[in-house]
Amino acid sequence: MGSPFIQVGGGVTAPRGFLAASCYCGIKEGNLDKPDIALIYSSSPAVAAATFTTNRVKAAPVKVSAAHLRSPEIRAIIANSGNANACTGLGGIEHAKRMAQAAAAALGLKRNQVLVGSTGRIGIPLPIAKMEEAIKELPKALRDDGSLKAARAIMTTDTFPKEIAVELPLGGETVRLGGIAKGAGMIDPNMATMLCFLTTDAAVGKKDLAKALSVAVDQSFNRITIDGDMSTNDTAILLANGAAQSRPLDVSTRSFDLFQRALNYVTAGLARMIVEDGEGVSKFVEVHVKGAPTFQDARKAARAVARSTLVKCAWFGGDPNWGRIVDAIGYSSARIREEMVDVYYDGVIAVKNGMPSKTPVSKLRGVVANERFKITIDLQLGSAEYTVYTTDLTVKYVELNMGE
Amino acid sequence: MGSPFIQVGGGVTAPRGFLAASCYCGIKEGNLDKPDIALIYSSSPAVAAATFTTNRVKAAPVKVSAAHLRSPEIRAIIANSGNANACTGLGGIEHAKRMAQAAAAALGLKRNQVLVGSTGRIGIPLPIAKMEEAIKELPKALRDDGSLKAARAIMTTDTFPKEIAVELPLGGETVRLGGIAKGAGMIDPNMATMLCFLTTDAAVGKKDLAKALSVAVDQSFNRITIDGDMSTNDTAILLANGAAQSRPLDVSTRSFDLFQRALNYVTAGLARMIVEDGEGVSKFVEVHVKGAPTFQDARKAARAVARSTLVKCAWFGGDPNWGRIVDAIGYSSARIREEMVDVYYDGVIAVKNGMPSKTPVSKLRGVVANERFKITIDLQLGSAEYTVYTTDLTVKYVELNMGE
Numbered sequence: 003m004g005s006p007f008i009q010v011g012g013g014v015t016a017p018r019g020f021l022a023a024s025c026y027c028g029i030k031e032g033n034l035d036k037p038d039i040a041l042i043y044s045s046s047p048a049v050a051a052a053t054f055t056t057n058r059v060k061a062a063p064v065k066v067s068a069a070h071l072r073s074p075e076i077r078a079i080i081a082n083s084g085n086a087n088a089c090t091g092l093g094g095i096e097h098a099k100r101m102a103q104a105a106a107a108a109l110g111l112k113r114n115q116v117l118v119g120s121t122g123r124i125g126i127p128l129p130i131a132k133m134e135e136a137i138k139e140l141p142k143a144l145r146d147d148g149s150l151k152a153a154r155a156i157m158t159t160d161t162f163p164k165e166i167a168v169e170l171p172l173g174g175e176t177v178r179l180g181g182i183a184k185g186a187g188m189i190d191p192n193m194a195t196m197l198c199f200l201t202t203d204a205a206v207g208k209k210d211l212a213k214a215l216s217v218a219v220d221q222s223f224n225r226i227t228i229d230g231d232m233s234t235n236d237t238a239i240l241l242a243n244g245a246a247q248s249r250p251l252d253v254s255t256r257s258f259d260l261f262q263r264a265l266n267y268v269t270a271g272l273a274r275m276i277v278e279d280g281e282g283v284s285k286f287v288e289v290h291v292k293g294a295p296t297f298q299d300a301r302k303a304a305r306a307v308a309r310s311t312l313v314k315c316a317w318f319g320g321d322p323n324w325g326r327i328v329d330a331i332g333y334s335s336a337r338i339r340e341e342m343v344d345v346y347y348d349g350v351i352a353v354k355n356g357m358p359s360k361t362p363v364s365k366l367r368g369v370v371a372n373e374r375f376k377i378t379i380d381l382q383l384g385s386a387e388y389t390v391y392t393t394d395l396t397v398k399y400v401e402l403n404m405g406e
Numbered sequence: 407m408g409s410p411f412i413q414v415g416g417g418v419t420a421p422r423g424f425l426a427a428s429c430y431c432g433i434k435e436g437n438l439d440k441p442d443i444a445l446i447y448s449s450s451p452a453v454a455a456a457t458f459t460t461n462r463v464k465a466a467p468v469k470v471s472a473a474h475l476r477s478p479e480i481r482a483i484i485a486n487s488g489n490a491n492a493c494t495g496l497g498g499i500e501h502a503k504r505m506a507q508a509a510a511a512a513l514g515l516k517r518n519q520v521l522v523g524s525t526g527r528i529g530i531p532l533p534i535a536k537m538e539e540a541i542k543e544l545p546k547a548l549r550d551d552g553s554l555k556a557a558r559a560i561m562t563t564d565t566f567p568k569e570i571a572v573e574l575p576l577g578g579e580t581v582r583l584g585g586i587a588k589g590a591g592m593i594d595p596n597m598a599t600m601l602c603f604l605t606t607d608a609a610v611g612k613k614d615l616a617k618a619l620s621v622a623v624d625q626s627f628n629r630i631t632i633d634g635d636m637s638t639n640d641t642a643i644l645l646a647n648g649a650a651q652s653r654p655l656d657v658s659t660r661s662f663d664l665f666q667r668a669l670n671y672v673t674a675g676l677a678r679m680i681v682e683d684g685e686g687v688s689k690f691v692e693v694h695v696k697g698a699p700t701f702q703d704a705r706k707a708a709r710a711v712a713r714s715t716l717v718k719c720a721w722f723g724g725d726p727n728w729g730r731i732v733d734a735i736g737y738s739s740a741r742i743r744e745e746m747v748d749v750y751y752d753g754v755i756a757v758k759n760g761m762p763s764k765t766p767v768s769k770l771r772g773v774v775a776n777e778r779f780k781i782t783i784d785l786q787l788g789s790a791e792y793t794v795y796t797t798d799l800t801v802k803y804v805e806l807n808m809g810e
Contacts, residue, residue: 056737057733057736057737058735058736058737058740058741058742058744059732059733059735059736059742059744059747059760060736060744088729089729089732089744089757089760089761089762090761091745091759091760091761123729124729124732124733125728125729125757125761125762126762233733234732234733234736311715311799311803311807312807315803315804315807315808316807316808318804318808319807319808320808321808324529325492325493325527325528325529328463328493328528328638329461329463329528329637329638331462331463332461332462332463332464332638333460333461333462336462337462338462338463340462340463340464340493341495343463353493353529355495356463356493356495357493357494357495357529358493358529358530395715395804396804397801397804397805399719399804400719400722400799400800400801400803400804401801403715403716403719403720403723404719404720404722404723404724404725
């Protein structure tokens with residue numbers, strides 16, 4: 003079969019017509035090695051879609067971007083790290099608008115053609131004056147290979163920049179899809195802000211673009227950042243500028259399916275990088291629940307296991323401890339029957355029909371000793387399934403999070 | 407005003423007619439210093455009430471006790487530590503019945519007059535033969551001051567035995583209420599088994615007793631062990647033998663209110679000891695949400711804060727980090743309005759109307775440096791409130807839970 007799309011370099015600037023830049027204006031304490039403002043620009047009008055945090059406490063940039071999203075055309079994203087502009091009241095809203103305005107003025111756009119993102123400390127006013135000064139000069143730095151610079155500028159405690167892009171044949175043309183993201187913090191069950199900026203040179207209508215992004219986010223970032231566990235700033239934006247000159251995508255066609263698959267691939271790739279870069283993480287674990295009576299049951303069971311501090315501590319220690327997994331499934335509120343539950347570690351059976359299998363513990367320990375492994379839980383009650391990507395809970399995680 | 411009841415010694419054997427004993431039969435690896443079987447006996451017929459885990463995976467002793475609870479009279483509780491008799495299939499049920507039968511035979515009772523509790527490792531068959539041998543001799547060790555011995559015999563990773571008793575005037579007599587409990591593990595959000603055995607020499611009808619226990623558990627153990635986060639073995643049993651010769655309590659009277667208050671006091675006391683003895687805990691924190699539109703909203707908000715690993719890590723590090731608290735409230739699904747939220751640390755305001763107060767961080771640090779403090783969250787939307795007792799998340803907790 004083979005994938006119909008191939009991975010390419012260039013991240014958020016891989017699609018035609020997109021440029022990116024970054025600069026340092028001193029939001030974070032530290033030195034010039036830590037850029038703190040990123041700009042992404044489309045040289046032609048773009049259609050935009052976005053998903054924002056479900057947290058009831060929404061940061062100012064989220065509110066402003068949600069309003070600007072109503073514009074028919076979006077041309078740029080301006081984002082900063084080091085300060086989340088959250089819990090900052092009406093002053094924060096004003097600052098988010100000024101960020102957008104500064105970028106718009108520098109680029110010759112209207113304010114509502116610019117979306118805004120912020121990540122970092124909460125409750126502190128943005129140093130808006132110096133940001134405005136820096137943003138004024140930023141367009142000069144825009145490059146068609148600026149993705150990595152932008153990816154670095156939105157990092158907080160991330161240890162590596164996250165970017166990815168793919169190329170696919172679509173409507174008789176070669177279309178590209180790319181993105182950058184930042185995460186860090188232990189993603190589940192945490193509040194580390196997730197920012198993701200995606201671009202494509204495909205031509206897609208606004209409604210279809212929103213639908214595609216929603217599907218992609220649900221099978222990527224929502225698999226690592228549990229609904230309702232989102233930070234005050236979580237934002238995923240997708241800009242489509244049609245610069246590839248492909249025919250506009252129709253949601254009912256096979257081409258759209260292919261576009262959706264490519265978008266899913268890009269978002270899942272970024273989500274995986276975010277988990278792998280979790281603060282103090284030493285293991286990457288896939289929790290796959292199958293045989294559930296419904297999708298909801300599968301999701302509840304998978305999330306309970308992926309969120310259990312005791313399960314995660316056991317993984318850190320290389321202890322299979324399937325009892326904690328069965329316990330988590332039991333309290334998850336998923337419909338299960340204890341005597342039907344099977345649990346596998348990388349395909350090795352640990353629990354058969356709710357009771358310990360004959361597998362020697364040493365064999366299970368061998369699996370959990372790995373940096374990556376998969377827990378499969380078969381509820382044997384139906385055909386619904388769900389997968390969550392998670393990590394262990396380490397001493398380093400606690401140490402990293404015990405200070406501000 | 408003064409409390410109408412006074413605290414007395416004697417724990418579960420403080421009420422008249424109750425005796426307790428313990429022995430060692432070698433369930434736990436280790437030495438004779440670690441008793442592993444406890445027996446509580448009422449010398450006259452007692453009425454029983456119990457609440458069991460809401461986990462869908464229920465250990466064998468829970469299933470057997472739930473069935474025995476239908477007996478009109480209960481005379482004894484037999485419990486062991488070191489082995490939870492959970493995930494043990496039909497063989498486990500048989501073993502739980504044999505535990506009850508062994509105690510019944512030794513005491514001259516019917517099997518269904520004995521309730522059963524187990525705590526410890528999951529998925530391993532009980533060493534039932536040697537337990538039966540030990541239980542045979544256990545009645546000889548029954549003492550009317552045996553509470554502490556029984557409390558020690560149900561300990562797993564607990565660092566101290568937990569017992570409490572009160573005395574109160576009721577129906578013209580002096581009535582006593584006492585209990586023992588075991589917890590350990592970080593109680594929230596964990597699966598450490600909670601066992602609690604309560605006795606009273608008041609005369610209470612079965613239905614009223616069940617109601618009183620349910621109310622007491624809801625304001626004590628359910629405040630530390632979140633519903634649906636219970637272990638496979640959690641059990642609270644209350645036996646009332648009427649030995650104080652007081653008039654039977656009528657649920658509609660002021661006497662019943664007093665009994666309820668005393669029972670609430672006893673269960674809350676035991677619940678607090680369980681939190682204080684949490685594995686690797688260094689701080690004890692009360693999270694009080696008020697001003698919520700409904701009880702459900704208050705509970706959701708309080709639990710989200712009490713369960714947040716980031717909030718708990720910050721407490722461990724002595725970092726006030728109110729941003730993480732506001733974030734947790736935001737994703738809790740409680741109805742809130744960001745611009746109305748106030749947060750206090752031991753009465754010192756940290757957040758006013760969703761924004762940082764003018765309180766110097768050093769002052770908030772001073773509060774969080776304490777071993778005990780209270781977080782008050784005023785949502786300013788209504789009059790409902792809820793309190794949860796929780797702890798910090800420490801490096802020691804992770805270290806303790808990374809092995810089996």
